[in-house]
Structures are given as structure tokens and as C-alpha cells.
Amino acid sequence: MEQFQIEPLVSLRIGNTDISYTNSALFMTFAVVLTAVLFWAATRHRTMVPGRLQATAEMLYEFVAGMVKDNTGLEGMRYFPFVFTLFMFILFGNILGLMPYGFTFTSHIIVTAAMAVFIFLGVTFIGFWRHGLHFFSLFVPPGAPLGIAIILAPLELFSYLIRPLSMSLRLFANMLAGHVLLKVLAGFIISLGVIFGLVPFMAVFAVTLLEIMVAVIQAYVFALLTCLYLNDAIHLH
Amino acid sequence: METEAAKMIGAGLAAIGVLGGGVGVGLVFGNYMNAAARNPALKDELRTYAFLGFALSEATSLFALVIALIILYA
Numbered sequence: 001m002e003q004f005q006i007e008p009l010v011s012l013r014i015g016n017t018d019i020s021y022t023n024s025a026l027f028m029t030f031a032v033v034l035t036a037v038l039f040w041a042a043t044r045h046r047t048m049v050p051g052r053l054q055a056t057a058e059m060l061y062e063f064v065a066g067m068v069k070d071n072t073g074l075e076g077m078r079y080f081p082f083v084f085t086l087f088m089f090i091l092f093g094n095i096l097g098l099m100p101y102g103f104t105f106t107s108h109i110i111v112t113a114a115m116a117v118f119i120f121l122g123v124t125f126i127g128f129w130r131h132g133l134h135f136f137s138l139f140v141p142p143g144a145p146l147g148i149a150i151i152l153a154p155l156e157l158f159s160y161l162i163r164p165l166s167m168s169l170r171l172f173a174n175m176l177a178g179h180v181l182l183k184v185l186a187g188f189i190i191s192l193g194v195i196f197g198l199v200p201f202m203a204v205f206a207v208t209l210l211e212i213m214v215a216v217i218q219a220y221v222f223a224l225l226t227c228l229y230l231n232d233a234i235h236l237h
Numbered sequence: 238m239e240t241e242a243a244k245m246i247g248a249g250l251a252a253i254g255v256l257g258g259g260v261g262v263g264l265v266f267g268n269y270m271n272a273a274a275r276n277p278a279l280k281d282e283l284r285t286y287a288f289l290g291f292a293l294s295e296a297t298s299l300f301a302l303v304i305a306l307i308i309l310y311a
Binding site for chain 1: 285288289291296299303
């Protein structure tokens with residue numbers, strides 16, 4: 001579909017590798033710049049009683065900070081900057097994709113897979129760094145008898161290894177499905193004409209609201225799962 | 238049977254898997270509301286688990302959707 005096509009805006013090549021600046025990269029730049037500008041503007045004139053912009057920034061900060069603290073404890077707060085950056089990047093990516101003529105970079109599995117694999121490797125590294133080989137006890141359920149533990153350990157290992165796949169597929173498929181649904185419904189408006197087209201038009205309106213909700217929920221879920229995986233690596237059970 | 242037609246039928250069959258995810262998400266949020274109505278003090282604490290359960294059960298249905306898309310376009 002046209003809206004998912006990646007087109008190079010500035011063609012760049014190093015050897016045989018294509019590193020063109022694409023429309024996908026453009027919207028990633030938008031997401032980063034908008035986040036930076038939002039927090040720069042919100043914290044420029046700090047006041048005791050926050051204004052609207054400062055209150056927005058504080059709410060976002062406290063929301064993510066509360067999530068990290070509830071799920072990983074105080075030890076996990078050192079990874080808060082990473083989780084917050086991730087949350088804002090995905091949130092802005094999802095919301096920018098809903099703008100007219102916008103490009104949703106989170107609807108490409110290569111983008112979400114890169115983030116999920118990076119988190120998976122990082123979390124595994126943190127686990128080994130903090131606990132050494134004791135980290136493998138994560139795969140043995142606590143309190144299970146030996147006979148059952150032998151059966152469960154491979155399953156736990158498998159569910160651990162499948163994490164990057166499920167994490168990237170969740171975000172990618174949600175975004176893709178939402179945009180395809182909007183496209184299909186919008187096609188009905190044209191084919192049904194002005195009078196009967198009002199029904200799918202109302203449906204598109206409602207689905208757009210739903211998609212805004214999904215955009216926020218998926219960013220939240222991605223950050224929440226990162227927190228839970230970090231918690232596994234830090235506390236092992 | 239033509240390959241194109243078989244592909245479309247296959248994708249449609251694969252998309253049936255989304256049904257289970259729909260039931261799962263409904264159960265998660267239904268039970269969350271049930272729990273929140275019985276004990277409103279735990280509402281905020283349970284919301285995290287509700288969204289986690291929502292995400293985990295939705296992912297299984299999205300696997301079916303991805304299979305359908307792979308059959309159609311890949």
C-alpha cells in the first residue's frame with residue numbers, strides 16, 4: 001500500500017550498502033526533535049505551579065517513572081531514562097503516523113524488531129552482568145519439584161527466547177492492522193457516494209479515535225514489557 | 238484450483254485465529270471491570286495487570302493475522 005512504501009529522500013551509498021535518508025528516517029527525526037522540543041519548551045520557565053505545557057511534561061514523566069518504580073523497584077530506576085526515551089519515541093511515532101500524509105515507522109517490522117532485539121540483548125547482558133551464571137536460575141521455576149522443573153526449564157527458555165519476536169510483532173501488527181482498516185473503510189466512502197458514504201465516514205471517525213487509543217496503549221505496553229523484562233534480569237523471579 | 242484463489246481462502250482461514258484473541262481480550266477487560274467493581278481500592282494496581290494481559294492475549298491473535306498477511310503478500 002502506498003502509505004507503507006519507503007522512499008529514499010536523499011540517496012546515499014557506502015560501498016554496496018544503501019544508507020539513504022528515507023521518509024521513514026525523516027519521521028524518526030521528527031519524533032526525536034518533537035520530543036526534545038516539547039521537553040525543552042516545557043522546562044524552560046519552570047514554575048512551582050506548573051502551566052499547561054509543564055504539567056503535560058510532568059504528567060508524562062511521572063507516569064513512566066511510576067511505571068518503572070512499580071515494576072522494577074528502586075534499583076530499576078537507573079534504567080528509567082532508557083524506558084522514558086523508548087516510550088516517547090514509540091508514542092510520537094504512532095501518533096505522527098495518524099496525521100494525514102504521515103508515515104508510521106512503527107508499522108515496519110524492521111524498526112520494531114531492531115528495538116525489541118536491542119532490548120532483549122541489553123536485558124540478557126544486564127542479567128549476566130549482575131548475577132553471572134546464576135542468571136540461568138531464571139529458567140527454573142521457584143518451588144517446582146525436580147521432575148517438573150526438568151520439563152518446565154526448556155519451556156521457560158523457549159518463552160524467554162521468543163520475547164523479541166512477540167514484542168516486535170505486537171507493535172508492528174497493531175499499527176499495520178489499524179492503518180489497513182482505516183484504508184479499507186475510507187475506500188467504502190468513495191464507492192458509496194455522498195449520501196450512503198456518511199455511514200462509513202462515521203465509522204472512520206470512530207476507528208480513528210480507537211487508533212489514537214491503540215497508539216498510546218501500544219507505546220505503554222512496549223515500555224511496560226521492557227520494565228518487566230528488566231525486572232526479571234535484576235531480581236530473577 | 239487456481240493458486241491465487243487458494244491463497245485468498247487460506248488467508249481467510251488463517252484470519253479465523255483472531256477469534257481467540259478477541260475472546261481473550263474481552264475476558265481480560267471484563268474480569269478487570271468485575272474486579273474493579275468488587276474492590277475499587279485496587280483499581281489502579283489492577284490496571285497494569287489488565288493491560289499486560291490484554292497485550293499478551295492480543296499478541297497471539299496478531300500471530301494469526303501476520304500469518305494471513307504472509308500468505309497473501311509474501
